[in-house]
Amino acid sequence: xxQKTGWSICLIAxxxxxxxxVQAFSMPKSxxxxxxxxxxxxxxxxxxxxxxxxxxxPPVAKSDFLKKPVKAMIDNILKGQSGATxxxxxxxxxxxxxQDYLTDExxxxxxxxxxxxxxxxxxxxxTPAIVKKARP
Numbered sequence: 611x612x613q614k615t616g617w618s619i620c621l622i623a624x625x626x627x628x629x630x631x632v633q634a635f636s637m638p639k640s641x642x643x644x645x646x647x648x649x650x651x652x653x654x655x656x657x658x659x660x661x662x663x664x665x666x667x668p669p670v671a672k673s674d675f676l677k678k679p680v681k682a683m684i685d686n687i688l689k690g691q692s693g694a695t696x697x698x699x700x701x702x703x704x705x706x707x708x709q710d711y712l713t714d715e716x717x718x719x720x721x722x723x724x725x726x727x728x729x730x731x732x733x734x735x736x737t738p739a740i741v742k743k744a745r746p
Contacts, residue, residue: 672728684741688746718737
């Protein structure tokens with residue numbers, strides 16, 4: 611009986627110690643990481659101020675595109691975009707290559723940053739788990 615009790619206590623202690631290392635999602639930290647990832651992977655086309663390049667690369671600042679479902683935005687990052695598109699009533703016809711090499715966390719961080727910068731505001735976070743679920 612003592613041996614069973616000892617194992618039970620050991621299992622409970624192990625489960626507790628593992629769960630204490632799992633950290634809750636933090637939107638402010640995600641946005642902070644997203645700014646860095648945006649600077650590295652996105653700003654060449656969408657610009658440091660998020661206003662894009664007229665006729666070629668659409669803005670992410672105050673962008674109606676960001677009102678689309680999260681899955682559509684994730685798909686756009688993972689699969690890229692080519693051909694004509696309209697954002698904020700203006701036509702764009704640039705090519706955005708697939709960014710499927712980005713991690714789930716990088717994509718969620720970029721989306722959280724963009725969706726909460728330059729006049730955009732979204733209280734609903736995009737988590738890495740959401741991105742992972744959306745991957746093909």
